[in-house]
Amino acid sequence: MKPGTIENRDSFLENVAAKLGRSRRSSGVAKPDWQTNPQWDVYRNSSQEELADVLKKQCLLIHTQYIETDAAGLSEKVLHVINDYGAKSAVIPKDSRFGALGDYMVLWKENGISVHEWNHKLGDENITACERVDIGIAFSDLTLAESGTVVQFSSRDKGRSIHLLPKTYLCIVPLSTLVPRLTQAAEHIRNLLKNGEHLASCADFITGPSNSADIELNLIVGVHGPIKASYIVVTDL
Numbered sequence: 312m313k314p315g316t317i318e319n320r321d322s323f324l325e326n327v328a329a330k331l332g333r334s335r336r337s338s339g340v341a342k343p344d345w346q347t348n349p350q351w352d353v354y355r356n357s358s359q360e361e362l363a364d365v366l367k368k369q370c371l372l373i374h375t376q377y378i379e380t381d382a383a384g385l386s387e388k389v390l391h392v393i394n395d396y397g398a399k400s401a402v403i404p405k406d407s408r409f410g411a412l413g414d415y416m417v418l419w420k421e422n423g424i425s426v427h428e429w430n431h432k433l434g435d436e437n438i439t440a441c442e443r444v445d446i447g448i449a450f451s452d453l454t455l456a457e458s459g460t461v462v463q464f465s466s467r468d469k470g471r472s473i474h475l476l477p478k479t480y481l482c483i484v485p486l487s488t489l490v491p492r493l494t495q496a497a498e499h500i501r502n503l504l505k506n507g508e509h510l511a512s513c514a515d516f517i518t519g520p521s522n523s524a525d526i527e528l529n530l531i532v533g534v535h536g537p538i539k540a541s542y543i544v545v546t547d548l
Contacts, residue, residue: 313380329400330511332345341410343422345492350492350494351392351494353456353457353491353492353494354456354492355491357456357491358486359486359489360395360486362489362490362491363379363456363458363486363489363544363546365456366454366459366484366489366542366544366545367379367504367531369456369457369458369459369475370459370519371546372459373458373518373522374519374520374522374532375459375520375540375541375542376392376521376539376540376541376542377541377542377544378392378541378542378543379493379543379544379546380543380545380546382411382545382547382548384544385411385412385483385543385545385548386412386413386415386418388420388543389412389415389448389483389543390418390422391448392422392446392481392541392543393419393422393448393458393481396445396446396479397445398424398444398445398446398477398479399423399424399425399445400402400425400426400427400443400445401419401424401425401427401444401447401448401502402426402427402428402429402437402440402444402445402447402473402477403426403427403428403430403447403448403473403478404429404449404469404470404473405428405429405430405468405469406449406450406468406469408483408485408548409451411451411545411548420424421455423451427440427441427547429468429469429470431467431470437470437472438470438472439527440475441456441472441473441475441477442472444477444478445478445479445536446478446479446480446481447475447476447477447479447481448473448480448481448482448483449463449473449474449481449482449483450482450483450484450485451463451482451483451484451542452486453488453490453496453499454484454488454489455490455491455493455495455496455516456489456490456492457491458492458493458518459490459519460493460515460516460517460518461482461516461517461518462496462515462541463514464511464513464514465511465512465513465514465515466511466512468526471513471515473516474515474537475515475521476536476537477537478537478538478539479537479539479540479541480517480536480537480539480541481540481541481542482540482541482542482543483542483543483545484519484542484543484544484545485545485548486544486545486546486547487548493516494521494534496516517540519540520533520538520539520540521534521535521536521537521538522531522534
């Protein structure tokens with residue numbers, strides 16, 4: 312099979328339709344106009360500040376440190392988290408938003424912290440770096456207040472390994488990225504598709520540190536990814 316091709320799609324869909332007892336619908340399919348849409352009512356009229364309060368409370372439940380600051384204090388808070396985790400190495404995406412931290416590279420170097428910035432030209436070397444560093448640091452693209460979830464849209468300058476492989480994780484959350492819940496995130500992605508805009512190759516929904524409750528419903532934190540996580544909410548970004 313060639314990359315990007317779909318084999319036997321028509322016969323597969325015809326078979327599914329037959330199992331449903333009808334002919335295949337290849338046109339005229341429209342999104343239903345539901346009479347009730349309760350998913351839109353959750354925190355419908357909440358301000359960004361009120362959503363931040365929801366996020367703060369949820370962070371207690373997902374074992375995530377919540378920190379709030381303004382842009383002027385952001386660099387200090389980031390360094391505080393790095394030192395609190397005892398991290399001496401970090402990986403970051405190539406993201407212009409890091410300019411909000413000022414001359415962070417110099418500051419981190421002065422504190423004995425080495426930094427790997429994601430570079431798509433390096434290929435798998437980026438993944439190897441993510442496996443070895445102490446902390447992954449990134450900005451949130453969308454933030455779901457209800458569940459305490461940060462959404463990361465991958466690109467050639469921001470691989471998903473940054474968020475999943477380091478020992479610890481720090482996500483900088485601009486207040487402007489806060490939305491009530493998954494409903495709004497799905498709408499955002501749908502609108503990108505509808506408007507013919509670029510879609511990320513991968514959208515990661517990250518809710519605090521890695522955890523599992525597969526065995527006897529006992530929550531175990533830090534099982535297959537970052538063992539600690541922090542969110543820094545920036546009130547004027």
